[in-house]
Amino acid sequence: xxxxxxxxxxxxxxxxxxxxxxxxxxxxxxxxxxxxxxxxxxxxxxxxxxxxxxxxxxxxxxxxxxxxxxxxxxxxxxxxxxxxxxxxxxxxxxxxxxxxxxxxxxxxxxxxxxxxxxxxxxxxxxxxxxxxxxxxxxxxxxxxxxxxxxxxxxxxxxxxxxxxxxxxxxxxxxxxxxxxxxxxxxxxxxxxxxxxxxxxxxxxxxxxxxxxxxxxxxxxxxxxxxxxxxxxxxxxxxxxxxxxxxxxxxxxxxxxxxxxxxxxxxxxxxxxxxxxxxxxxxxxxxxxxxxxxxxxxxxxxxxxxxxxxxxxxxxxxxxxxxxxxxxxxxxxxxxxxxxxxxxxxxxxxxxxxxxxxxxxxxxxxxxxxxxxxxxxxxxxxxxxxxxxxxxxxxxxxxxxxxxxxxxxxxxxxxxxxxx
Amino acid sequence: xxxxxxxxxxxxxxxxxxxxxxxxxxxxxxxxxxxxxxxxxxxxxxxxxxxxxxxxxxxxxxxxxxxxxxxxxxxxxxxxxxxxxxxxxxxxxxxxxxxxxxxxxxxxxxxxxxxxxxxxxxxxxxxxxxxxxxxxxxxxxxxxxxxxxxxxxxxxxxxxxxxxxxxxxxxxxxxxxxxxxxxxxxxxxxxxxxxxxxxxxxxxxxxxxxxxxxxxxxxxxxxxxxxxxxxxxxxxxxxxxxxxxxxxxxxxxxxxxxxxxxxxxxxxxxxxxxxxxxx
Numbered sequence: 193x194x195x196x197x198x199x200x201x202x203x204x205x206x207x208x209x210x211x212x213x214x215x216x217x218x219x220x221x222x223x224x225x226x227x228x229x230x231x232x233x234x235x236x237x238x239x240x241x242x243x244x245x246x247x248x249x250x251x252x253x254x255x256x257x258x259x260x261x262x263x264x265x266x267x268x269x270x271x272x273x274x275x276x277x278x279x280x281x282x283x284x285x286x287x288x289x290x291x292x293x294x295x296x297x298x299x300x301x302x303x304x305x306x307x308x309x310x311x312x313x314x315x316x317x318x319x320x321x322x323x324x325x326x327x328x329x330x331x332x333x334x335x336x337x338x339x340x341x342x343x344x345x346x347x348x349x350x351x352x353x354x355x356x357x358x359x360x361x362x363x364x365x366x367x368x369x370x371x372x373x374x375x376x377x378x379x380x381x382x383x384x385x386x387x388x389x390x391x392x393x394x395x396x397x398x399x400x401x402x403x404x405x406x407x408x409x410x411x412x413x414x415x416x417x418x419x420x421x422x423x424x425x426x427x428x429x430x431x432x433x434x435x436x437x438x439x440x441x442x443x444x445x446x447x448x449x450x451x452x453x454x455x456x457x458x459x460x461x462x463x464x465x466x467x468x469x470x471x472x473x474x475x476x477x478x479x480x481x482x483x484x485x486x487x488x489x490x491x492x493x494x495x496x497x498x499x500x501x502x503x504x505x506x507x508x509x510x511x512x513x514x515x516x517x518x519x520x521x522x523x524x525x526x527x528x529x530x531x532x533x534x535x536x537x538x539x540x541x542x543x544x545x546x547x548x549x550x551x552x553x554x555x556x557x558x559x560x561x562x563x564x565x566x567x568x569x570x571x572x573x574x575x576x577x578x579x580x581x582x583x584x585x586x587x588x589x590x591x592x593x594x595x596x597x598x599x600x601x602x603x604x605x606x607x608x609x610x611x
Numbered sequence: 612x613x614x615x616x617x618x619x620x621x622x623x624x625x626x627x628x629x630x631x632x633x634x635x636x637x638x639x640x641x642x643x644x645x646x647x648x649x650x651x652x653x654x655x656x657x658x659x660x661x662x663x664x665x666x667x668x669x670x671x672x673x674x675x676x677x678x679x680x681x682x683x684x685x686x687x688x689x690x691x692x693x694x695x696x697x698x699x700x701x702x703x704x705x706x707x708x709x710x711x712x713x714x715x716x717x718x719x720x721x722x723x724x725x726x727x728x729x730x731x732x733x734x735x736x737x738x739x740x741x742x743x744x745x746x747x748x749x750x751x752x753x754x755x756x757x758x759x760x761x762x763x764x765x766x767x768x769x770x771x772x773x774x775x776x777x778x779x780x781x782x783x784x785x786x787x788x789x790x791x792x793x794x795x796x797x798x799x800x801x802x803x804x805x806x807x808x809x810x811x812x813x814x815x816x817x818x819x820x821x822x823x824x825x826x827x828x829x830x831x832x833x834x835x836x837x838x839x840x841x842x843x844x845x846x847x848x849x850x851x852x853x854x855x856x857x858x859x860x861x862x863x864x865x866x867x868x869x870x871x872x873x874x875x876x877x878x879x880x881x882x883x884x885x886x887x888x889x890x
Contacts, residue, residue: 482765482784485649489658493665531769539768539777545785557782561789568793572801578728583810 220260221251223271228261250320264318282312292391297398301353308349315339333379337361337370340384360384363449380415387411387448403448405432405441412442422504427511440470445503454503460492467497477542500524500541516541618829618849620739621822624688629819631681632751633869638674640795640876642667647788648883675762682755708738708839711749717742738835743805754794761787792880799877807870815870820862821854 251257262269266284267277283290293299293312301309315331322329330339341361343349350357364370364383372381387403394401402411409432413420423429423442431439445466452459464487468475478484483494500516507514515524525532545554621629642661645654661667693701705712721742726732740748764771764783772780807815811832818824829837840846 479650482646485646486664488649489645489655489664491658491664529769533769533773535775536769536772536777539772540781543778543781545781551781553778554781554785557785558789561785561793565789565793565796569796572797575725575728576801576804578725579809580804582728582730587810 220262221257224261224268254317254319254321255323256321280313280318286312289391296389296391296393297395298393306353308343308353310343314343333381333383333385334373334377336385337364337373337383357449360449367449367451368453369451382412382415386414403443405437406435408441408443416442419504425513426504426506427508428506438470440466457492460496461487461490463498464496473544474542477544480544481541495528499527615825615827615853617823617825617851617853618846619822619851620818620824620849623822626820626822628681628685631677635674635677635681636794636798637869637872639671639678639791641872642671642674643791644795644876644880647792648880651883653879653883672766675759675766678755678759682759708835709740711740711745713742713745713749717745736834737832738839739833747802747805750794750797754790757790758787758794761790795873795876796880799873803870803873807866815863815866817854817859817862817866820866821859823851823854 251261256263264280264282265273265277267273294303298310302311317330322332324331324333326332327334329335338361341359341364344355344357345359345361347359365374369382372378373383389402392400392402396403398404399406401407409420409423409429413423424433428439428441432441445463454460454463464475464478464484468478475484478497479488483496486494487496502515505513507517509516511517512519514520521537522532522534525536529536540551540554543551543554545551545558548555641657645658645661645667646664648654658664658667661670693704696704704710706714717740720735720737723732723735724742727734761783764780765787768777768780806812806819824833826837837846840849
């Protein structure tokens with residue numbers, strides 16, 4: 193009996209002694225910091241390239257303090273630990289995220305041995321991992337774009353990995369979303385994560401990517417709900433829904449890293465080119481109208497494509513939902529011309545005077561005017577040339593005498609009758 | 612040297628109207644061309660130089676008002692002139708040598724003039740009006756009416772479309788734009804040649820500003836006029852003082868300024884039209 197108690201006690205002591213050799217849980221932090229808090233002496237202990245120094249405040253305020261150092265550095269449990277130890281494996285706890293990540297473009301590259309590509313610690317940090325809700329976290333919405341930008345604005349790195357987008361962070365800062373986030377502090381403003389995802393980032397060409405042609409409207413539509421509804425009903429949206437590729441989606445008109453306020457002058461002028469890239473003939477006929485000429489000169493105070501055709505809820509003119517339909521066109525003109533009448537709407541927008549079949553009255557007016565100009569200039573052109581030749585001949589014949597006309601005012605004796 | 616004797620060919624009112632024509636015409640051309648050639652770089656620069664499209668539009672319409680003014684001023688002056696004459700005198704005037712109305716004689720003159728160009732006949736003799744001057748005169752009537760009416764349509768589209776169909780605006784644009792091109796093309800090349808660049812006149816004929824021609828000139832250039840007035844004994848009535856050399860210099864500067872602007876415009880337009888063909 194006595195022996196049993198002693199043995200049990202000894203076992204307990206042994207366990208305690210045993211356990212005290214292994215720093216585990218929060219208490220282990222202090223043990224590890226006996227060495228790892230001193231920068232100078234143990235600088236060569238920092239085997240990972242990016243580590244600066246481990247300060248206690250850094251780690252203690254991080255999310256992982258509860259699991260201490262060995263929660264991640266599981267091969268350092270023995271105290272003192274071996275000199276060499278392996279990389280930390282986040283998937284030990286975060287296995288579902290690891291799975292998502294391994295299918296992402298970053299994960300696949302990393303799996304292929306790419307050292308540059310973003311891994312867990314590049315976005316989350318390592319000793320200072322904080323919650324996404326923590327304002328100091330590199331993944332806090334306010335900070336996330338810069339975190340992505342650390343690599344994606346590095347032009348030489350992007351060139352190496354054949355990523356075509358130039359300095360997206362710098363561009364993003366100037367966008368409507370960027371300004372909403374950084375200037376107005378609107379955390380809900382779309383940033384990298386909202387369009388590209390976080391752990392599931394895929395290339396645009398990848399069918400599961402959030403930014404494919406098929407998915408982009410839905411991605412934007414997460415926030416721009418009403419716009420998505422309007423777009424789906426529109427003639428462009430219908431093409432997109434049915435899988436057709438020759439219709440614009442959000443990014444056709446709103447360049448994703450250059451989304452600007454739509455009332456900006458340069459945007460308004462560029463949208464004409466955007467619409468015109470598909471609707472070539474309509475842009476040409478627009479350009480020959482007064483509105484089109486004014487915008488061509490660089491002024492925006494007149495109607496452009498979207499003023500008459502709207503933007504997300506575009507319909508063909510034959511559709512009664514279109515604002516250029518018979519029923520709605522007068523109201524559309526009246527947006528700028530309040531005194532417009534039904535007769536005014538009989539103005540032929542996008543008329544092409546060169547098209548004899550569609551616009552005969554315009555064609556014949558145009559043709560007659562051209563004929564008039566041609567005849568007048570041809571006749572008088574020849575007349576003038578012949579006169580010039582004869583005039584020069586006369587001048588040479590008369591020995592280049594001074595013209596009678598040109599002496600007026602030159603002859604100082606030309607005082608005339610002054611009585 | 613015997614001092615020259617000067618006769619009046621154009622009275623002050625006509626000379627004033629012609630200055631208005633010059634100023635408004637150049638103004639209309641400068642403010643209108645950026646719109647017609649909106650796709651060129653020079654049009655963008657000019658539009659901005661004019662203060663933007665609204666400002667250019669206001670200036671364009673201001674010049675249009677001046678145009679309507681001289682048009683009606685001339686119309687009323689002609690009416691008043693004819694009103695003062697007796698019935699028989701009106702017809703005699705309208706079909707006489709001082710009338711701007713084209714006659715068969717003018718057609719004959721033109722044919723003979725071209726013959727002379729080709730060395731196939733003598734140079735015709737001229738009276739008060741030559742055929743090309745009559746053409747210039749009526750071209751302004753035609754131009755102001757056509758360009759003015761279509762322009763009014765474009766200036767007040769809402770007002771006009773209250774009573775007329777909107778597609779007339781489409782037609783108005785074509786007419787206005789093309790007729791204006793004809794006008795500036797004609798004036799800045801052919802009219803300028805007739806009055807400035809002809810070897811006999813080079814560098815310019817100041818009569819339209821001073822109203823005065825010398826006796827020598829009349830004998831030389833308008834022999835029929837000289838003979839006619841001499842035989843009617845009305846020549847001396849037209850005698851005037853010689854224009855002051857300082858005034859003449861001013862007129863020359865003004866005239867040459869207009870010439871330079873006009874020629875710059877026509878060269879730019881021709882250059883643009885040529886380069887379009889190779890776009």
